Amino acid sequence: MSFFKKLKESIAAKTEAVTNVFKEGLAKTRTALVEKVEELITRRKKIDEEFYEELEEILIGADVGVTTVMQLIDELRDEVKKRKIEDAAELQPVLSEKLVAMLKGEDNPKLAYAPEGEITVYLFVGVNGVGKTTTIGKLAHKLKSEGKNVLLAAGDTFRAGAIEQLEVWGERVGVDVIKQSSGSDPAAVIYDAVQAAKQRKVDVLICDTAGRLQNKTNLMEELNKIFRVIQRELPSAPHEVLLVLDATTGQNALSQAKLFGEKSGVTGLVLTKLDGTAKGGIVIAIRNELNLPVKLVGLGEKMGDLQEFDSEQFVHALFAGLIQKEEQAENN
Amino acid sequence: MAAFESLTSRLQSVFSKLKGKGKVTENDVTEAMREVRLALLEADVNFKVVKDFIAKVKEQAIGLEVSKSFTPGMVIIDIVNKELTELMGGTQAKLAKANKPPTVIMMVGLQGAGKTTSSGKLARLLQKSNHKPLLVACDIYRPAAIKQLQVLGEQIKAPVFAMGDQVSPVEIARNGLQFAKDNGHDYIIFDTAGRLHIDEALMDELKQIHAIVNPDEVLLVVDAMTGQDAVNVAQSFHEQLELTGVVLTKLDGDTRGGAALSVKAVTGKPIKFAAMGEKIDSLEPFHPERMASRILGMGDMLSLIEKAQAGIDAEKAAEMERKMRNAEFTFDDFLEQMEQVRKLGPLDQIMDMLPGMGKLKGNMKDMKVDERQLARVEAIVKSMTKEEKQNPDLLNHSRRKRVAAGSGVTVVEVNRLIKQFDDMRKMMKQFSSMMGPNGPKGMKGLKGGKKGLKGLMGKNMKFPF
16 A cells, blocks of 8 residues: 555544644645645656756755755655666655655654643743744643643743733633733743642643743743743643744754753744745754654644644645545546 | 854865966856855745856856965855845945825734834834834734833833724724824834735735825835745735835844845845844844845854944053053953953854854854853952952962952862963963054954953863853
């Protein structure tokens, strides 16, 4: 059985709603990446230097990342030599296979939870303007609708209006927000929130933090302090430190993942704004160059558009056109 | 991220085998251009823009005479740098001014680019040149966006016009404009909601606001970290709203900011401002020529020199230099010098601006300059008596113990500092005898500052990594 067919069967077992969210959210990436590659292959037929160059451009254009692209192209060159491929069409399955292999991970994308009866703590970190607060709002909504008792901590005491923004989300979703005044020590806010979480016996505490650029040493140390405060109060926490990445970001995303990873013990990534751009390619780069699993993806502006990342769904949505074709070929 | 080798060193390795050749051949150029292409792509310049750029540079470089004093690599870099600067817009562009006030500015862009923050910063910049800006809160969608603008307005004491989030942005814009006219504001800044360039309904709303307020400036706010998509965003906003300029934000990060080049190339509009930090004062006029070298990974020497010139008192620097040359340098001078260096800004920011430092930092993993260590050094020196500062030789063991107690450090640390200080003095003496009395002028201030820094960070001094 072909890979795509297996994939399709496994997808069929999942809810259609989720499949559709992925398909719609990744429509732009699909056009920019997979369909362009297909077009190139039908147009160019022959594998020569120009072919490689154009392929390189398509991949880079989707923000797959220079290092990953170079690696991919080199591997393709080897395969072409080894298997004596001359026709571009024969290269298609090889390329898809390679892309899929990069996207597929062994890791478990599910969010970690504390054992029954204990408080689960999620800490959100990231640079400015990636959508941390919005993601927290959406995640709170998701958890609450799963019947969990959620509490939010307004740890962004720096940016004007950040606390209010989280409060509005709290109201919308119907969960409480622990806050202090703007400008106060974020670690103190988080401390309060942990205490409140203990008292109120909530299931999940989600902590917001101010956006910070990863090269600002002091601000990164501040994160470290917040991390320590949580750990001291609840030794098994935080259960996830989620780095929020804006999918429109280019190569700097890798630097962000690396530095935040070193300073705040990031356990997973959240990719936001994937719907608006053709840049799902960064997922491939991150998978390939970093050891961090993507846990959540933001595929739209609606509350329900935050989804747990599912590499099968992702690949399925990305290669939808190819899968359909293969099916038709089989039916004939 | 893979450790990035600066383009300079990469090109030099390409050209090392070509030394002594008189002309740059086509093969040389092709090889060099491969490196340039990679450097630009790694900096997130859009691949189409890169393609055009490479073609242009290639044309110029082939057959070029190489004079003896330059390596072919340097000649190519020079062409690349010049061409890049040209593409970036050559010289700095100023904000438009309406014949009849108020001058109307519209801020547009994607979500999270930094429109609201930039609006506040721009208002602050205008205030500094004695203008009376009005901020108008047209973002009714993002929770607390209006509140954010109001807080920023309060910080800088600029009025903010808001009508809550139940009124349409078009209506708010209309009323805001009237308010500015009635109250004698000479600049009016409209903060709009972030939106995707493909969101037709929201783009229509922007067009309506545009029609009503008839802006003198439509500034696209772009995150400097944006990847390949920057081109599509800029193009789409430009087609629908006729941009007049760009504000580049989050440039204080470690991104190389290739998006700047992409945006400039597709819109043809100048980048007018760059946001360089978290503080409200951190919006600066944009310098295209500096961005060019940053994208190439060659550091931002010009900014550093300018900062040094602004921060260091020329007269004091001259006096300091004289003292150094005569080895009269004392702990008092040392303190003063530290302050001068500090005026340049946080040390790690200074390091970021030095070419090659990016690479160094990467290699050493997280080399971080600990500002607290500097404070400790300062405390030690300040715990000395006047005489001791003037004549460090006085510092015997018992005095050192007192100094340690006074500054809350161990004697070991005091010893280390004094040792370093002595080394520094020796070094300076050697250095000044080498340089002769007429060192290069104009750079004096910087040199003094840098040398002090070097002494402070000499091989014996370890920063707590």
